[in-house]
Amino acid sequence: MSATGQPAQTPEPPYYAVIFTTRRTEGDRGYGAMAEKMVELAARQPGFLGIESVRDPATGLGITVSYWDSEASIARWKANAEHRIAQEAGQKLWYADYVLRVAKVERAYGKPA
């Protein structure tokens, strides 16, 4: 559930991944606080399974992958009122560029013990 330092612990596939690849504009402009808030808010949504988020401070490129039980849960999260405000600020202020991909995770494995 946390977005800090660990691969997300997700159930057996199938489930969905939202791969959000972004390039930040210069300066914070309120981004850091909102990003943290959105992770907390996402984690409280129905169907949320986990999130992984990494940004390279050197290049400004970031990848956030959130995991969901269904397309319906992803659609609900996209329509969330607070999230919509963040999406708009993302377009206008925070992201020089982004690509969002919705994918169905078909198989997964971890490091052998």
Next chain:
Amino acid sequence: MSATGQPAQTPEPPYYAVIFTTRRTEGDRGYGAMAEKMVELAARQPGFLGIESVRDPATGLGITVSYWDSEASIARWKANAEHRIAQEAGQKLWYADYVLRVAKVERAYGKPA
């Protein structure tokens, strides 16, 4: 095709994503050179569509997403001889933990112009 600073330019879905989330061990141990080599090698494989790779130096968490035209291309890349050597070193030396997920990208959109 590059893994530096830009979202990958991929064709219209459907296509496949390999989401490789890793936590590095301490120290380089040859990782940097091999990681760079593997990106170059992956980019020359049949069916390769693009790659995005980010690591946060502060937490050691990294996410690399490579994009492929089919499951068959992913299987071939997994079986590549040089890549297998890297996979083994990954397990033994470089990664404290990892999760690899194979997902079918069903839809995608970028930042509106």
